Amino acid sequence: MVALSITFCRQLARARREKGMTQSALAEAVGCKQSAVSMFEAGRVEKLSRETVKKIASLLEVPWPQSADPQDTAPGPLPRGFCPNAFCPSNVPYAVNGELYFWPRRQPEADGTRCACCGEILETRCPACGAPVSAGACCTRCGAPRIANPLPPETDPEAWAARRRTAIAQWLTLTRHEPPPGDLPAEAFENPIHGLTTRSGR
Numbered sequence: 001m002v003a004l005s006i007t008f009c010r011q012l013a014r015a016r017r018e019k020g021m022t023q024s025a026l027a028e029a030v031g032c033k034q035s036a037v038s039m040f041e042a043g044r045v046e047k048l049s050r051e052t053v054k055k056i057a058s059l060l061e062v063p064w065p066q067s068a069d070p071q072d073t074a075p076g077p078l079p080r081g082f083c084p085n086a087f088c089p090s091n092v093p094y095a096v097n098g099e100l101y102f103w104p105r106r107q108p109e110a111d112g113t114r115c116a117c118c119g120e121i122l123e124t125r126c127p128a129c130g131a132p133v134s135a136g137a138c139c140t141r142c143g144a145p146r147i148a149n150p151l152p153p154e155t156d157p158e159a160w161a162a163r164r165r166t167a168i169a170q171w172l173t174l175t176r177h178e179p180p181p182g183d184l185p186a187e188a189f190e191n192p193i194h195g196l197t198t199r200s201g202r
Contacts, residue, residue, distance in 0.1 A: 006043040008065055012053075013041035015060040030055040046129075046142050081107060081122025082133055083115035086150045089168045090117040093161040094137075100157040101137040102147040 016026055027034040032052050039047040057064050082104035083090045091102040108116050115122055124133055128144035138145050
């Protein structure tokens, strides 16, 4: 299924305003929440189902874009997957607003099924919505993190992520001229339950 474009979201929002219809009235007419309509019009296309969006387009007399429908349903090659192991050095951690995320590094083999760093089976779809993977720490369709935060809640995400990035950078320096070896530095697979920096500093 091809995702709807932000341009189409804005087109629907403009048509609604031209008809003098509020977001609440539109939501009631198609059977959804006003907040969902608001987020959809802002470009969060995943907030409304395709069926609901088609109802909105029909109600507002906006033509459905051909580019929004699948053109080729034949199965193709699977995309390069990501390692779901949060402690694998193939996943680079960072924090945003106190939340921990992991940016999966690209796996070396396009058709590989195992992580080149830790041997874990690769994921090729979003664990939350099932969409095919793309670059980034979060799914571009539903927004869910690809890799869940496995750390205790008292852990300081900024400090832990900084320590991990340092260890991963050291590992990358050691392996710069080779594919990821089995001979990784201990810090790269360090058990994060030991030596944690907590939010309280203890």
